[in-house]
Amino acid sequence: TDEEIGPVTSVRWAPDGVHLAVGLNNSHIQLWDSSSGRMLRNLHDGHSSRVGSLDWNNHILTTGGMDSLIINNDVRIRSSNVGTYRGHCQEVCGLKWSASGQQLASGGKDSLLYIWHISMTSTNSANQWIHCLKDHRDTVKALSWCPFQSNLLASGGGVGDQCIKFWNTNTGSRLNSVNTGSQVCCLLWSKHERELMSSHGFNDNQLTLWKYPSMVKIIELYGHTSRVLHMAQSPDGCTVASAAANETLLWNVLGTPKLAVNAAKTKPEPFVNLARVR
Template structure:
């Protein structure tokens, strides 16, 4: 076989491949077929082509027999098929331009993610720092609270001070003598006007902050200092070093209406749920209890709904979730260092995160799914967590001693922290809400009888 035969044979073999592969190879390796046209069969007159091919084969491969009737048939067929045409493959006009069913940027816009919310800037330093001399460095006390009227209360030794966040002015509410003090807890009533003050001598006093006047004293609740307080409308719940929890109705003379017994040591954490139905209590006995008012009986010792024993140190830090009513966060002391999340309907522990240091207090962001924790040794920092992933969003440093107390402004943006270094710091950690909610108006109806009950 000569070279020409070999080349033609080789070309035949290469052309015998699949059409897609062949087209791809030819376009890449050869320029002579770039203008080759592959006709569309829909543009062909197949009947005419068959007729012409049949006529061209007469007398060759299979010659046909001629007859008058056949000739007449061929003439009619030629007229019908327009046999005057000379080309078998007749090319028609260009096909119409394709119609775009979707805009040009449709698919690109589909693949792009929705515009993400701009990342909020979290300042790493405090906006303001105030001196807090004589602040008691005691993990089990609760000496800081921010009321709905935008007034911050802080107990420094035997004195309760009020700082008006709107004006920046400071006033002294009361200074107690050594037999009564020091102050062991403070808590604003929901109206933002009245404040409860727990004392070292086991008493609780109620004050009208506007009139700077004491309204009444609650006695007989506890046998030792009152380190924790929590309001539920007209009910003031007190927790003592004696392990007792007492519900006090401040409207009536016989104020003790319910007693909860479950802790064996000092009650250092108390928080009512937003619905006012469930109470969380934490103690120095490492226990966390959930109490439900639906199972409470007046004037009797009430059984807890859940007794949770997962923490291995004192439980002071408690925070109810603002967007899920049955979700509670709790923090353990130096021997535990964990933040735990609970389903308070079932008592199940949903998650536990080891923070690496003593958890002193917890606050939820009212506008985002975030949790802020304050810590003791060794960094004495505030940590912002993304919930539920619990990824750290930022750490705020500045305090040089453990950050024992935190309080949140009424609009949910600013957090005040007080530490053993005797400083009070303000952090714009939660940002600005999309729609700022105005502080509720003062409602003194639950306290209308306080002036007559002493």
């Protein structure tokens, strides 16, 4: 029944653009075929509580739970759990694999940012991680790997931190830290420009486009009335959809217009309001 399944707490498209992973409040993960609308598998042997973060690395689906575990699932085989990363002591809030598929970044409610290596998932050593980065002072949910510079990771902290930090994940060194003045919920690098978009919560619920590496603000977008939890980039990299906690979705053109610092505040038109859609 719907009560047993509970709400959806995370979703992530597979690299093929056909299959969809869905994390649920009851600790299960469902795999769906979008072309047929059919559920293919239900993975339920790994987590003990809600699955709030997901990411794909080819055929490996990595899941992060409220139980603090990160589990790698090889969806090609029946016993899909092929390894677990243990390090976080509270809920795993963000997961992102690097483009090479060799490094995984994870952020937690414990304010910690971990960098893991694909080869370390099945080891039983006390310290599986490459780096445990402790600079954030609140929940780390926002994570994004740079598309034009390998091993460059951006991370964002919650309302008690409010910073975007940049890391060299080979060395574990922090390259920069920028206080945004508000909770950082999501980060997206532009596919075409040396720019980064951030979405925020308290207190303006804005989207900000930054020039990298100067971190000069190009434009700020105001339209959401609650924290902007997620952003997704179109395949061509020209459009960003942003989803907020009040069940609204907005779209924005990424990288244009090229406005100066302290540009006029722009309010994007609503793309679709999901508040009444069930």
